[in-house]
Amino acid sequence: xxxxxxxxxxxxxxxxxxxxxxxxxxxxxxxxxxxxxxxxxxxxxxxxxxxxxxxxxxxxxxxxxxxxxxxxxxxxxxxxxxxxxxxxxxxxxxxxxxxxxxxxxxxxxxxxxxxxxxxxxxxxxxxxxxxxxxxxxxxxxxxxxxxxxxxxxxxxxxxxxxxxxxxxxxxxxxxxxxxxxxxxxxxxxxxxxxxxxxxxxxxxxxxxxxxxxxxxxxxxxxxxxxxxxxxxxxxxxxxxxxxxxxxxxxxxxxxxxxxxxxxxxxxxxxxxxxxxxxxxxxxxxxxxxxxxxxxxxxxxxxxxxxxxxxxxxxxxxxxxxxxxxxxxxxxxxxxxxxxxxxxxxxxxxxxxxxxx
Numbered sequence: 001x002x003x004x005x006x007x008x009x010x011x012x013x014x015x016x017x018x019x020x021x022x023x024x025x026x027x028x029x030x031x032x033x034x035x036x037x038x039x040x041x042x043x044x045x046x047x048x049x050x051x052x053x054x055x056x057x058x059x060x061x062x063x064x065x066x067x068x069x070x071x072x073x074x075x076x077x078x079x080x081x082x083x084x085x086x087x088x089x090x091x092x093x094x095x096x097x098x099x100x101x102x103x104x105x106x107x108x109x110x111x112x113x114x115x116x117x118x119x120x121x122x123x124x125x126x127x128x129x130x131x132x133x134x135x136x137x138x139x140x141x142x143x144x145x146x147x148x149x150x151x152x153x154x155x156x157x158x159x160x161x162x163x164x165x166x167x168x169x170x171x172x173x174x175x176x177x178x179x180x181x182x183x184x185x186x187x188x189x190x191x192x193x194x195x196x197x198x199x200x201x202x203x204x205x206x207x208x209x210x211x212x213x214x215x216x217x218x219x220x221x222x223x224x225x226x227x228x229x230x231x232x233x234x235x236x237x238x239x240x241x242x243x244x245x246x247x248x249x250x251x252x253x254x255x256x257x258x259x260x261x262x263x264x265x266x267x268x269x270x271x272x273x274x275x276x277x278x279x280x281x282x283x284x285x286x287x288x289x290x291x292x293x294x295x296x297x298x299x300x301x302x303x304x305x306x307x308x309x310x311x312x313x314x315x316x317x318x319x320x321x322x323x324x325x326x327x328x329x330x331x332x333x334x335x336x337x338x339x340x341x342x343x344x345x346x347x348x349x350x351x352x353x354x355x356x
Contacts, residue, residue, distance in 0.1 A: 002239055004281040007206050008300030010251035011278070014205050015267055016049035018255035023050055024057040025081070028067050032199045033078040033088065035270050036069050039172065041263045041294075041308070044340060046079060048260070053343040062167055065180040069164040069172065071157040073216050075099045085177075086160055086184035091192040093158040095217045100154045107148065114142050114152055119161060119176065126175040127165035133174060193226030197245075201234050204267065205246030210274035242275060259332030260297040261306050261317055261340060264290065268297065284322040293320075296336070298329045308340075314347040315340060321355045 012018035021027050027049040028034055036042040047053035058079075061067035065082055072078050072088050075096050080088060104111055114137060121136035122128060128136070134149055144152065153174060156162045165175030187195060200212050209223045216223075227234075227245065236245045262268060268279060277287070280302045294306035296319055305320040317337050325333075334350060341348030 002237065004240075004278040005299075005301060007239065007244065007275070007278040008281070009253075009255055010206055010246070010300075011204065011268060012255045012260075012300050013251045014203055014246070015271070017260055017268065018257065020049055020051045025061055025066060026050070028058075028061070028079050029081045029084070031203045031267060032084060032196075033073050033080045034267060035074075035265045036077040036079045037265055038263065039069070039170070040310075042077075042079065042265065044343065045262065045266050047343055048262075048339065053339065055343065055345075059167070062164060065166075068180065071096075071100075071154040075154065082181045083183075083185045085163065085181060087187040087192050087195070089158060089160050091187075091189065091196065092216050092218065095219075097155070097158050100151050100158065103151050104148070104155060107144075107152075110142065111152070113140075114144070115156060115161075117142055118152065118156060118174075122162060122165075122174060122176050126179060127168065127173040128175075129168065129171055129173050190225065190229070193222055194229035195226075197223065197226030198230040198233055201230070201245040202247040204271045205234075206237070206239075206244035206275075207246070207272055208242045208244055208274045210242075211272040211276075214273035215271060244275070255299065257332065257335060257339070258299045259329075259334075259336035261294060261308070261333065261336045262297065263294045263308075269295065282323070296333050298325075298332045303329060304333070310344070310346065314349050315344050316349040316351065318351050318353065320353045323355055 016027060016030060021030060024046050027046050034042060034046055043058050046058050050057065058067065062069060067079055068082055068085050069077050069079055070085065072080055072085065073092050107114065117137050117140045118133055121133060130149055134144060137144060153162065160177045162174050163177045163180055165173035167173060196216060197212065200215065201207060209220060209227060213220050213223045234245050235248050236243050264270065269276060279297065279300060285302055294308060295302050296304035296306045302322065303325060304322055307318040309316045319333060337348040337350050
């Protein structure tokens with residue numbers, strides 16, 4: 001009989017934290033989408049799933065346009081492979097757009113002309129930062145707050161009119177979607193629902209239908225339609241009153257590496273809602289207010305909170321233990337810090353705070 005611990009450990013392999021892939025392109029394509037609200041932290045979320053983490057790997061993909069950082073699935077940024085961007089947008093945006101468009105209501109009739117202004121500016125000169133877009137709109141007589149411009153850009157991203165451009169000195173830029181994605185994959189809605197179910201449960205499984213409904217902002221009816229078409233290529237089991245879907249076969253009983261230092265935006269946490277707490281079998285985290293800091297996992301279980309701080313020479317991980325840790329568990333966290341330090345080309349440092 002499987003336990004929450006078994007499920008969380010299994011997910012380490014499904015998500016490539018314990019079975020890393022060759023490169024960032026494989027990681028993004030496999031996971032289908034990776035939440036990317038914080039570029040620095042989310043870049044590590046991709047890199048830590050590769051055999052030889054390198055900052056240049058994902059950076060090169062973003063520059064070339066093979067991977068986009070754009071609003072899709074939910075009202076926030078995700079990394080998504082260019083081939084998957086359009087069909088994912090078309091499948092999920094109708095339930096995401098109202099969240100953004102409601103906040104754009106104060107712009108009134110000016111919204112259309114502002115949108116046209118953004119498109120005209122990017123047609124004239126692509127790869128513009130948000131500040132440069134604000135200047136271009138101001139020249140056209142439109143002045144927006146930073147939040148309004150971000151929402152307007154999200155609106156245009158969800159309509160597949162703009163997306164990420166070539167980053168400049170690490171700063172996000174925008175470009176016209178057709179200029180960056182010249183051969184998008186197109187799927188009919190029923191085909192897209194099946195593709196989504198197959199790839200989500202393969203890369204995030206074991207997971208439930210409600211997990212996917214949350215992740216892709218879809219109705220349970222749509223998720224079940226997709227599952228109906230993908231079920232012959234998936235397997236399932238019952239646990240704690242839920243049906244869990246996954247790729248055929250069973251994950252190994254042990255995983256390596258065991259330790260991981262991740263943000264709460266990581267797919268190990270954010271990739272689920274219904275069964276999220278499989279990673280906290282001991283109930284160490286509050287089920288109410290969500291923590292704003294990161295987490296230290298050992299063998300798929302949260303054992304500590306984590307805050308990461310960067311300086312020019314070092315990356316410091318302030319680890320807040322949620323319970324007493326064994327020497328082996330501390331070694332696993334130390335190893336995780338070392339991996340991230342090598343990726344960032346900084347000296348890894350750990351500070352420990354004992355449980356309250």
